[in-house]
Amino acid sequence: MQEQSVISLHEVYKTRGQHTIGPINLELPQGYITVLVGENGAGKSTLLNLMMQTIYPDQGWMTWFGQPAKGELPLSIRQRIAYVSEHSSIEENRMTALDAAHFRSQWYPKWNQKRFEQMLTEFQVPSTTKLNKVSKGQRQKFELAAAIATSPDLLLMDEPSSGLDPFAWKDMIRTLHQLMDTDDLSILITTHRMEEVERLADYVMLMNDGMIYGIQEKDTLYQTWKEIWINAGVGDADVIHSLHECDGIVAWEAQSDLSVRVITTNAIELEEAAAENNIPIQTRGLEWEDLLYYWRQSAWQYKRDPSSMKK
Numbered sequence: 001m002q003e004q005s006v007i008s009l010h011e012v013y014k015t016r017g018q019h020t021i022g023p024i025n026l027e028l029p030q031g032y033i034t035v036l037v038g039e040n041g042a043g044k045s046t047l048l049n050l051m052m053q054t055i056y057p058d059q060g061w062m063t064w065f066g067q068p069a070k071g072e073l074p075l076s077i078r079q080r081i082a083y084v085s086e087h088s089s090i091e092e093n094r095m096t097a098l099d100a101a102h103f104r105s106q107w108y109p110k111w112n113q114k115r116f117e118q119m120l121t122e123f124q125v126p127s128t129t130k131l132n133k134v135s136k137g138q139r140q141k142f143e144l145a146a147a148i149a150t151s152p153d154l155l156l157m158d159e160p161s162s163g164l165d166p167f168a169w170k171d172m173i174r175t176l177h178q179l180m181d182t183d184d185l186s187i188l189i190t191t192h193r194m195e196e197v198e199r200l201a202d203y204v205m206l207m208n209d210g211m212i213y214g215i216q217e218k219d220t221l222y223q224t225w226k227e228i229w230i231n232a233g234v235g236d237a238d239v240i241h242s243l244h245e246c247d248g249i250v251a252w253e254a255q256s257d258l259s260v261r262v263i264t265t266n267a268i269e270l271e272e273a274a275a276e277n278n279i280p281i282q283t284r285g286l287e288w289e290d291l292l293y294y295w296r297q298s299a300w301q302y303k304r305d306p307s308s309m310k311k
């Protein structure tokens, strides 16, 4: 798929409480925004924690920028990664944004104070108020500004938009786009917001029940996954039945004997088969909610019966 990966995981497993994630095999593409989606409890935050080595894998091995590491990440790797976690650090609660920035800047040789202060101003985050006295959204915006100020090669963000108002959310999207234009950066972001997939993703990665089910280019996903309505005439019921054999069919929802809603990852094959048999069809793009819903359904189906996977 891509030539280089920023982080790779090989046969990684991690058990947390009752829940095991893995095996995880993954190459995070370099120079792109990858958006990680998946149900609650799928293991997205755990995966980010593994990438930061704030928790360690029980099995398997990983590399960062092509370099393997065991245990705590060496400073030379840590300095290249910025992490916006779901929870802000308690240690910084009594610091102001400027104090916390000063503290963090000592660890990052490429810290960009000018950029940090510009972002605080743009995001309207008070710079001299203690961080436990600013609003949740303002704290989140501080975290984003501080992460970007480190001039990272890799930016990991766990649900960064939670707590942001719609205006701040737009600012975040604009800031990330600008960053991708100016910096040589890779981003991994987890989200439950479909607008974020739509607006940000180059790649979409689906995590399901502790496993990475797939990582796909967003545009390819959008172009290949389609909703097709088959509306046949009386006497064509058998032909409709034969269309069900086409490759790529993820859902086959019969409305009646002669009308079917199909979700497919291979619209061309179904369109050609319908044309050969003079069966009228209508092809439509899928909304992201629907696409991810059916992608996840096929992940479950695959888990139950791996032979169900059609190319």
Ligand SMILES: Nc1ncnc2c1ncn2[C@@H]1O[C@H](COP(=O)(O)OP(=O)(O)OP(=O)(O)O)[C@@H](O)[C@H]1O
Pocket (backbone or CB within 6 Å): 016, 017, 018, 019, 038, 039, 040, 041, 042, 043, 044, 045, 046, 047
């Ligand atoms: N500190 C922990 N101790 C024990 N189990 C944990 C811990 N953190 C997470 N888990 C478990 O690991 C599994 C994955 O959790 P994780 O937070 O990674 O999911 P997630 O995909 O980020 O979910 P969400 O979308 O709700 O944020 C869950 O079953 C959760 O209960």
